[in-house]
Amino acid sequence: MKKLQIAALGLLLVTAFSCKQAKKEAEETTEEVVETVVETIEPKVITFTMEPKSDSNVNGEVVFTEQDGKVIMRATFTGLEPGEHAIHLHEKADCSAADGTSTGGHWNPTFQPHGKWGDEGGYHKGDIGNFTADADGNAVLEFSTDQWCMGCDDDTKNIIGKAVIVHKGMDDFVSQPSGAAGARVSCTGIIE
Structure with a gap:
């Protein structure tokens, strides 16, 4: 009988030790999982349709994506004259004038x-800067910068309330104040 009691006591001690060990391992695993959780922030995306100006047929779409401190601008255009064209951000998101x-x-x-x-x-x-339209008048542009933001409190970076303008000609990067790029042939306002 004494041997049975000693065996039962031994089994109880082994079980208690095993439970404590299992609990400790579970807590360590939980701590590891907690430490490896990474917060992901969804990118901010705004899409706009470009509208023709100055009696042109230039249409397009501009997508702004902000993530990880950068803004990426992707634009596609149709109806352009083949060759180089300037694209700029302008002061006001107001495309109401026929000539932009x-x-x-x-x-x-x-x-x-x-x-x-x-x-x-x-x-x-x-x-x-400038981008090039192919022989059919189509063009694709991608531009990325950390000098812009979408809706932040920094007025020197916030592009909300501005306009995207495509010009008939190319920017010479010298003429003041606008690069002598010619007529404004397409426009969209950047409004959040």
Whole structure:
């Protein structure tokens, strides 16, 4: 009988030790899982349709995506004349004028001279640059920067309330204040 009691006591101690060990392992696993949880933030995406201006047939779509401190602008256009065209952000999200002039000048919150994006001599935050339309008048553009944001509190970065303008000609990156890019042939206002 004494042997049976000792065996039962031994079994009870082994079971108690095993339960404590299992609980400890479960807690360690839980801690590991908690430590590896990463918060993912969904990108902010805004899509706009471009409308023809200055008696052109230029249509298109512009998609702005903000994620990880960068804004990516992807644009597709149809109805362009083959060749190079300038694209800029302008001051006001107002495309009501038939020639697009209701958008004002280039967006320039840092009061720099007009120029090519990234030049040391200065450039407007709206000086995106040139892109090329193919023989059928179609074009695709992608532009990415950490100098823009969508709806943030920094007026030198926030593109909400601005307009995207496509010009008939190319930007020469020299002429002040707009690069002598010609008529405004397509427009959309960036409104959140």
